[in-house]
Structures are given as C-alpha cells and as structure tokens.
Amino acid sequence: MPPRPLASLALALGAAPDLDAALLALGETLSELDRGAQLALFPYDARRELLRERLSPNGTALVRTEAEASLEHLPTAVRQTLLGGARFVELTDRSPDYGRLLGFATPMDGQLALRGVVIEGHLVSVLALLEPRRIFGARVLDRFAPAVELFELCVARFWEREARDEAVKTLEEVTQHVHGAYVQRLAQLERELDAARRTPAAGVATLPALDTLPPREETRAERVAAERQAAQQAEAVRRAERRAQRLEEQLAAASVTVEQTQVELLRRGETLRQTERTLYLIDRVLSLDAAAHDPRQLVDGLLALVGDDMQAQRCSLMLRAPEPDNLYLAAARGLSPHITEGARVRLGEGVAGRVAQSREPMLVRDVRDAGSHPLLRDQYFTSGSFISFPLVYHDELVGVVNLTNRATQAGYTDADVERVRLLGLLIALVATHARLPERLVAHLEVA
Structure with a gap:
C-alpha cells in the first residue's frame, strides 16, 4: 500500500469527530486502493446477538440500512474468528451467499472477508470487505489491513469517550440522588427531633406538677400515666437517633460509590490518553516514512x-x-x-x-x-x-x-x-x- 494514503488516513482518523466520519475516511482509503471494492460496517447488538444496522460509505455520504442479520447464520469457524477479532476471515466460495445476506450489491463475483472489531474482549461491530476477484496482482485485503488497524484504534478511542461520558452522567445522577435523599432525610430528621423536643414540654404543661400536689391528690393512675408518657418520649428520641445513624451509614456508602466512580473515570481517562499517544506515534512514523527518501x-x-x-x-x-x-x-x-x-x-x-x-x-x-x-x-x-x-x-x-x-x-x-x-x-x-x-x-x- 502506498504510504501517502495510510499517513493521510491516520491524520483523518485523529481529527474525526465521530464514528461516521472515521468510516468515511476509511472508505476513501479503500477507493484509492480499488474503486471496485465495497466496504460495510455492522454494529453488533450483544443483547439480541444481531447485526442490527448496515453502515456503508458511498463517496462523501454514509448510507444506513437495516440489517437484522445474526451471527448464527455464519459458519462456526467464521463466528469464532469474528468474536476473537484482530484478523480478517475469508468466505471464499460462499462469498456470493453471505454477500447477499449482508446486503452487498449484485453481481456477486467478488471475494468477501469479515473482521470483528473487539474492544476490551467484547465484539462491538463487524467490518465486511468485498473485493473483485483477480488472477494477478496483490490482494486488496492485504494492502487494506494496515488501514483497518488504524480504524480499530479510532473505534477504541470513540468507545472510551462514550464510556467516559456515560460514567460522568452516572456519577452526576448518583450524586444528585444521594444529595436529594440526604436533604430529605435530614429535613425529616430535624422535624422529628423538633417534635420530640416539644412533646415533653406540652405534656408537662397540661399536667399538674406532681411535687406540688398534696400527697392525698396524687393517685396511682396519674403516676402510671406520667411514667408511660415519659417512656414513650424516650423511645421516640431513641428511634430518631437510630434513623439518623442509618442515614449517616447511607451517606458513607454513597461516598464510597462516588469515590469508586471517580477512580474508574481516572482509569478510563488514562486509557484514552494512551490511545491518543499511540495514534500520535503511528502518525509520526507514517509521516516519516512518507517524507524520508x-x-x-x-x-x-x-x-x-x-x-x-x-x-x-x-x-x-x-x-x-x-x-x-x-x-x-x-x-x-x-x-x-x-x-x-x-x-x-x-x-x-x-x-x-x-x-x-x-x-x-x-x-x-x-x-x-x-x-x-x-x-x-x-x-x-x-x-x-x-x-x-x-x-x-x-x-x-x-x-x-x-x-x-x-x-x-x-x-x-x-x-x-x-x-x-x-x-x-x-x-x-x-x-x-x-x-x-x-x-x-x-x-x-x-x-
């Protein structure tokens, strides 16, 4: 593969704002190698185990169509290779059948190759390449493989960015939920404590002071009632204290969750910086190879x-x-x-x-x-x-x-x-x- 298209692809992928722009840049590189070759990307829905959509670069536009194809339709050896990623697997003589399944235009006289894009051990998409059959000359697949390696690094960068944004959103939701629960519980606890403090004073004000009554007027029933009311008030205070302690424990657990989320964000940020550094080094090497004679x-x-x-x-x-x-x-x-x-x-x-x-x-x-x-x-x-x-x-x-x-x-x-x-x-x-x-x-x- 000529060095100039590969070096320019590295620059385009580094500046791509999203996956669509990166796929268009990859499609342009394929067109420079062979205008008769076709390329398509199928995002993989792991929950439904389906290739739910077909993304195909067509010049400066990206064509989106429904796919609804399952990996179960592919041979077992092909399916296992896709789940492992890192290399293309060719469909050889069965290219026409599987090409029609994946929505490639007819006539089907080409060679179909599939490659799984795997991020952190999970299949996120499948890349399909259909190239015309040739008797002489180098295969497009061999010359196109380095460009696909660069594209997979770019996909990993987008995946890390989405994971980081999702983690930030989750952290904000958890923080807001914990803060709201804390404010509500604190207000409720303050009301209960205030009510518990006012209740004894009201009760004493409505009853005659026992030590001021003549001994003959202090009955056994009054003493029992006063003791019962005092016990109820003490129990209310103990319950309020236990609720406050449980609230503190919940706040402590929420703080641990927030700290763990922050650690995960730092880890993902470091991974993203390493990926960006890797793309920079690849660009430096390819630019040096293209410029130095x-x-x-x-x-x-x-x-x-x-x-x-x-x-x-x-x-x-x-x-x-x-x-x-x-x-x-x-x-x-x-x-x-x-x-x-x-x-x-x-x-x-x-x-x-x-x-x-x-x-x-x-x-x-x-x-x-x-x-x-x-x-x-x-x-x-x-x-x-x-x-x-x-x-x-x-x-x-x-x-x-x-x-x-x-x-x-x-x-x-x-x-x-x-x-x-x-x-x-x-x-x-x-x-x-x-x-x-x-x-x-x-x-x-x-x-």
Whole structure:
C-alpha cells in the first residue's frame, strides 16, 4: 500500500469527530486502493446477538440500512474468528451467499472477508470487505489491513469517550440522588427531633406538677400515666437517633460509590490518553516514512522517535546484515565514540545477539543487581536499566532496538516493554516496507 494514503488516513482518523466520519475516511482509503471494492460496517447488538444496522460509505455520504442479520447464520469457524477479532476471515466460495445476506450489491463475483472489531474482549461491530476477484496482482485485503488497524484504534478511542461520558452522567445522577435523599432525610430528621423536643414540654404543661400536689391528690393512675408518657418520649428520641445513624451509614456508602466512580473515570481517562499517544506515534512514523527518501535520514528518525518516547539517553538500532547470522549497527545515540556504525554482531553473542537469536525481549531494571550478567561485558550496554527488543515482521528478523540510561532516573518496567512492543512493530513494518536493512548497508559501504 502506498504510504501517502495510510499517513493521510491516520491524520483523518485523529481529527474525526465521530464514528461516521472515521468510516468515511476509511472508505476513501479503500477507493484509492480499488474503486471496485465495497466496504460495510455492522454494529453488533450483544443483547439480541444481531447485526442490527448496515453502515456503508458511498463517496462523501454514509448510507444506513437495516440489517437484522445474526451471527448464527455464519459458519462456526467464521463466528469464532469474528468474536476473537484482530484478523480478517475469508468466505471464499460462499462469498456470493453471505454477500447477499449482508446486503452487498449484485453481481456477486467478488471475494468477501469479515473482521470483528473487539474492544476490551467484547465484539462491538463487524467490518465486511468485498473485493473483485483477480488472477494477478496483490490482494486488496492485504494492502487494506494496515488501514483497518488504524480504524480499530479510532473505534477504541470513540468507545472510551462514550464510556467516559456515560460514567460522568452516572456519577452526576448518583450524586444528585444521594444529595436529594440526604436533604430529605435530614429535613425529616430535624422535624422529628423538633417534635420530640416539644412533646415533653406540652405534656408537662397540661399536667399538674406532681411535687406540688398534696400527697392525698396524687393517685396511682396519674403516676402510671406520667411514667408511660415519659417512656414513650424516650423511645421516640431513641428511634430518631437510630434513623439518623442509618442515614449517616447511607451517606458513607454513597461516598464510597462516588469515590469508586471517580477512580474508574481516572482509569478510563488514562486509557484514552494512551490511545491518543499511540495514534500520535503511528502518525509520526507514517509521516516519516512518507517524507524520508534517504535511508540514513529514515533510520535516524526512527531511532530518535523510540529514544525520545522512552526517554533513553543511550540507544541504538541494529538491522539484519547481508552476512548470515549477523546484525550491523545502523544508528546510535550516546554510545562511545569508538563504536562505529556498520559494526557487526553475531547472533547469540552479547545482549543484542541473544535477543535476536531468541526473538524475546530482555528487560534489566538495574545492571548493578545483575551480578555476573553477560551485559557487563557487552560493549553496547554499560550502566543503567535497559531494554533490548527484537524487531520481527511476518516471522522474519528485521533487527534489534536497544534502550538504556533513562533520563528520569527510574528504571524500565514491564509496562515500558509493552510500549516498546508497539514501537517495534511500527519500526519493523516501515523498515521492511522501505527495504531499510539492504539500502542502508549499501549506503554505509559506499560512504
């Protein structure tokens, strides 16, 4: 896929105000690849287990039609793949039948592929792509897959925003309900306490004082009545106190609910910020790939991107060398002057060689605690916490990126490794697409 449409799609998705605008931008990208291909998005109703609506981009307009299709109509293997998301599943020879079911126009001489859009483990929609059959040339599905990855990140951003708005609305409703209940209960309690305080005074005022009556006039019935009234008044006061205590307990429980809601809002806000940061990095990488024609400029830009994002004062990017089982130093920042670009490292030797051979990332939080770790004898790693991450694309080793000496004094963590995983996938994709290992090594040899 040409880099310019993909880079412009990233910008369009980042500026899209809603899902309709994002789907229109995705449809424009598909039209640039193949005007004969058709695209449709089906929001999934999990409660009814139906694809309740069909959204199809048509130029600058979005066509909405009823669908009412069930996942049960699809084969079991296809249905399971859709629920898992992350990849397209092709309907092959049954494309015409299922194409008609999903409302695609006839004649049905194309190939239908479906992909589930999954957010936090839940299927939210199904994306359908119908492309014309070709004997020669690259499949539209293969060239369109990176654009769909960007679209799914944008859908996740909208989903997070809707969840945040819903949480804010729920918090406001709970707060208003709790405040209203508190005001009502407090007013009622004040009335009951006031009535309880006035009742003894009224009762005493209507009865003659017992200690002022002559002994002969104080009957047993009067004493019993007075004691009974006093007991009733004391019981009323105790009930009012118990009601006040229950109200305080309800207020305390409501406060806990409000605090939990605020924590959830903060968590969703942090997730949204991470998603926006991810879209920004994707845009930076794609823009760099589209603008840089010199391999030296491209590799320096990729290293600066990952180094700045991870706050690494010392970092290096090693790519696959033409010689078997070798890597060469393509770009570096902050390393010793005697370490020159183009230096070779065999697979299995040193930290970078071991990471390239195992294709598993290596994280060391503090080399001072590593003891006899081989990195202490490695020329590329000398101090501080570090991450060494393999760059792999389609099961092919592209290179290794190394990050150390974090500027914030804090060591790298497992969360940082996951962050580098995303950056590594982008770098491996761009490096493979631009044939960076072969072009740069030839550039270094000429220089």
